[in-house]
Structure formats: structure tokens, C-alpha cells
Amino acid sequence: PAPQRTDGGGPGPTTEVMSSVTQRALSKRDDVAGVSDKQQALDEDALVSEGVFSWRAAWCMMFWILCIVCSMVMGVLTFQGLGFERISEEISFIRERNPPYGPVEQPNPEVKMREVNEPFRFLLPQVPLFFSLASASWGLFTVSYFTTFMLLEDQGSKRVVDICSLVSKGVVVYLERTIPVIAVFLFCAGWYVYITAGWGTLACFCAGAGLNLISARIGVSMTVQGTGRLAHAMGGLLPDALQIGIRTGSIGGLLSTSLALGGMSLMWLWLLDTDTLSGFGSGASIVSFYLRVGGGIFAKGAEIGSNLVSEMDEHKLAEEKRVFELQQRIAEMEETKRDRQKKGLADTEEDMMDQLRMMEEDMQDIASMMHPIDYLDAVGENICDVSGTCADLFESMVLILSTSAIIGAKASPIPHFTSGLPFWIVGAGNLFCSIVAWR
Numbered sequence: 424p425a426p427q428r429t430d431g432g433g434p435g436p437t438t439e440v441m442s443s444v445t446q447r448a449l450s451k452r453d454d455v456a457g458v459s460d461k462q463q464a465l466d467e468d469a470l471v472s473e474g475v476f477s478w479r480a481a482w483c484m485m486f487w488i489l490c491i492v493c494s495m496v497m498g499v500l501t502f503q504g505l506g507f508e509r510i511s512e513e514i515s516f517i518r519e520r521n522p523p524y525g526p527v528e529q530p531n532p533e534v535k536m537r538e539v540n541e542p543f544r545f546l547l548p549q550v551p552l553f554f555s556l557a558s559a560s561w562g563l564f565t566v567s568y569f570t571t572f573m574l575l576e577d578q579g580s581k582r583v584v585d586i587c588s589l590v591s592k593g594v595v596v597y598l599e600r601t602i603p604v605i606a607v608f609l610f611c612a613g614w615y616v617y618i619t620a621g622w623g624t625l626a627c628f629c630a631g632a633g634l635n636l637i638s639a640r641i642g643v644s645m646t647v648q649g650t651g652r653l654a655h656a657m658g659g660l661l662p663d664a665l666q667i668g669i670r671t672g673s674i675g676g677l678l679s680t681s682l683a684l685g686g687m688s689l690m691w692l693w694l695l696d697t698d699t700l701s702g703f704g705s706g707a708s709i710v711s712f713y714l715r716v717g718g719g720i721f722a723k724g725a726e727i728g729s730n731l732v733s734e735m736d737e738h739k740l741a742e743e744k745r746v747f748e749l750q751q752r753i754a755e756m757e758e759t760k761r762d763r764q765k766k767g768l769a770d771t772e773e774d775m776m777d778q779l780r781m782m783e784e785d786m787q788d789i790a791s792m793m794h795p796i797d798y799l800d801a802v803g804e805n806i807c808d809v810s811g812t813c814a815d816l817f818e819s820m821v822l823i824l825s826t827s828a829i830i831g832a833k834a835s836p837i838p839h840f841t842s843g844l845p846f847w848i849v850g851a852g853n854l855f856c857s858i859v860a861w862r
Contacts, residue, residue, distance in 0.1 A: 472578040474652070480571040487564035491557050498553035509547040511695045515539060516834040522546075523837060545832070547695060548843025551850065552688045558850040558857075559685030562677045565857045569670040569677075570645055576667060579655030586798075587651035593802035594643055597721065598810075602636065605713050612709060616702055623694045624702035630690055632706030634682045635817045639714055639810040642675030646809045649674070673860040679813045680853050683707070683820035687828075688846060697832045697842070700825040704818070711818035715811040722803030824849060 500506040510526055515537040521529060522537075525545040537543045578584050609632050617625040649671030656664035690703060824845055831841035 472584050474575040477574050480567045483567040487560045490560035494553050494557035498550055501549045510544050511547045512542055512544045513832050515543050519836045545838045548839055551843035551846040555684050555688040555846045555850040558854040559681040562681030562853050562857045566674050566678045569674050573649045573671050576652040579651050583651045589798050590801050591647045623699040627690050627699045627702035628706040631703035632710050634686045635707045635710040635814050638679040638682050638817050639814045642813040643810040645674045675813045679817040680820055683817045687824045697829045704821045704825045707818045707821045711814040714814040718806040718811040722807035725799040725803035
């Protein structure tokens, strides 16, 4: 039977009891839901994302092995005199006899000497160029292997993955906005280069700019992904974390030097003119200027903005208070430990660990309270320090090789040797740096 009411319209005592029971049940359900949500958040933080396998990097490793074999075979055949001869024609800067390592037929057969501002021919230093191609291929193989090794490492907890994803997206957006602007300047400069120097210099100009952009883009992308994996690996063994850090940092450096060395060697073998190599350096310089200087301005602006926002942030006082309390607690623990040692009492490690656990519980995730401009600061640092440095390294390598090759070919009595010597030195340095990075 239905409960009887005691007055005209109010609820009866049975209804009041049922209402109170319902409220207690709902409150208990909310408490259970809160505990389950907290437990779920803890489980997500404890969950570690595994690494991924890159088929693209694996295919690149096989391709660069093939390039190494081909370059070594061509170098050996050329050294034995069984390869094809490539003859370069240059304008002499000095008055000297005809090159000892050169073809018998010269542009002016009746003249036995090289005259200033007159053309002459010499055999291209193919052996050091093929050695440089083999060294560059080995460096790029190392980059591909290190990329595969780094991507297979655990990505870390959900927080680490989220932060790395935000920074990576910021870097991609910056480069997508910047590269079209750089392309406009490259188009204008390339048109001028074509009018004044011809299609050969234009081809080197485009190759230098394109390879520089590739090295900067891949270098900063791999560095951002490797940073999260390094942060996770620091919680384990130090040698393993150190190996991940060294190999991740080697990706950008070896990629820049290998692309610069291989690109210069290949373009000289194709065009046979050192004057065109100046276009390679010009294209690389334009890209390096905008990535280095523009990235530095962006990074400094983001840093200033993050400092201003952090000063005005409402959580600043709470953070400072929590840090002060933790410092006071640590000082009290140290004082207590000294007092126990003076009294001759044994220090209990369990109490110390309990105190440390309490402090860890008090510490909150700083990343959860970060302002978006703090992530922008991290994006700016990666762009300036990684992509700018990669582009700058590429430019320095290209300018050194092109200048040395031009002076060695035009202003030396033995152009076959002096123009190829820089490629021997740089190729050997790139090869040994790649070998050292494996340790």
C-alpha cells in the first residue's frame, strides 16, 4: 500500500527517509566516481607509450648502402684508370705552365703556358669526389639508422607524449608559415642568378637551398621526438639515456654535413665548373639567414612573452608559496637528521622515504598549469637552436668547400691536387665523425 500522508499535501515520513537514503547513495556514487577518475588519471600517467618503426628510415638505410657500394666501386675504377674521364675547363688566375694532370688538348694549343684570364683544362679530381660521395652516403646511412633506433625507444608517459606533440605541432606550423616566405625570396634571387650566371649556377642554387631546407626540417623534427624519449630514458639507466641523447643529437649534425658534402661533390661531377658551385653556397646562405636570424628573433620574442605572462600569472604566488614550503620542509629534515646523528641515534631510511613521498604528493604537474606561450618558448628554442644550427652548419660546410675548390682550381699550378684536397679532408672528417657517433 502507498504511504499515508500526515497532512494535506506534504510528504510523509517514509518519503523523507527515502529521500535521505537517495542523497547518501548519490553522494557515495560521486565519491566513488571521483576516486575512479583519480585512479584512471594515475593509470594514464603510469602507462608508457611504445616506440614506432619507420619503414621510410629502413628503406633509406638500404638506399644509402647501395650508394656507398657504387661510390667505392667508381672510386677504385677511377684510381686504376678504368673509369670515365671528366675534364674541367676553368679561367686561370695565374700565369703558369699547363697542368701536369690534364689533357693534352688545351683551348689554345699554340700557347704552352696558362695565361691570366685565359681558359685551360685539367682532369677533374674524381677519386676525392667519389670518396666524398661514399663518406656522405655513410653519414646518411648513420642518420637513417639512428632515426630508426630513436623512434623504436619508448615515447614515455602520456604527459611527455602530449608535451612533445604540442612542441612538434608548433615547429611544423612555424616552418609551414616560414618556408613560403623563404620560397619567394629564393625565386627572386634565383631569377637574378639565372640571368647573370646561367642555368648551371641556377641548378646549384636550387640544390643548395633545397638540401639546406631538408636538413633543417628533418633535424628539428627528429630532435623534438628524441627529446621526449630521452626524458623518459633518464628514469632508467644513465648509459642508455646517454646513448639516446648522443644519437639523437647526431642526426641533425651528420645530416647537414653529409648533404652538403654529397651535394657539392655530385654537382661538380655533373657541371664540371667550379664557378657554378658559388650558386650552391648562395642558395644555402639565403635559407640559413632566414632560419637562423628569423628563428632567433622568434625565440627571443617567445621568451620575453613567456616571462611577462609568468609574472602576471595568478598561479605564480601559489607556486612560490609551495616551493618555499618544500624548501622549509627539506631544511627541517636535514636539521632533524643532524640532531639524530649528534645524539647517536640511527637514521631510519623509511622515515626519510615517507617524507620524500609526501613531498612528491605535494608537487603538482607543472606542465598542466603551463600557459600556451610557455610551449611557444619551447618551440622557439627548438627552431633557433636546432634548425638554425643545422642550416648554419650546412652553409659553413658549403662555403668552405666551394671557396677552396675555386681557389685550388684557378690559382694553383696543380689544380688536380689542390682542388680535390678539401674534399679529402672534409670527407675524412665526416667519415670519422660518423664512426665515433656509433660508440
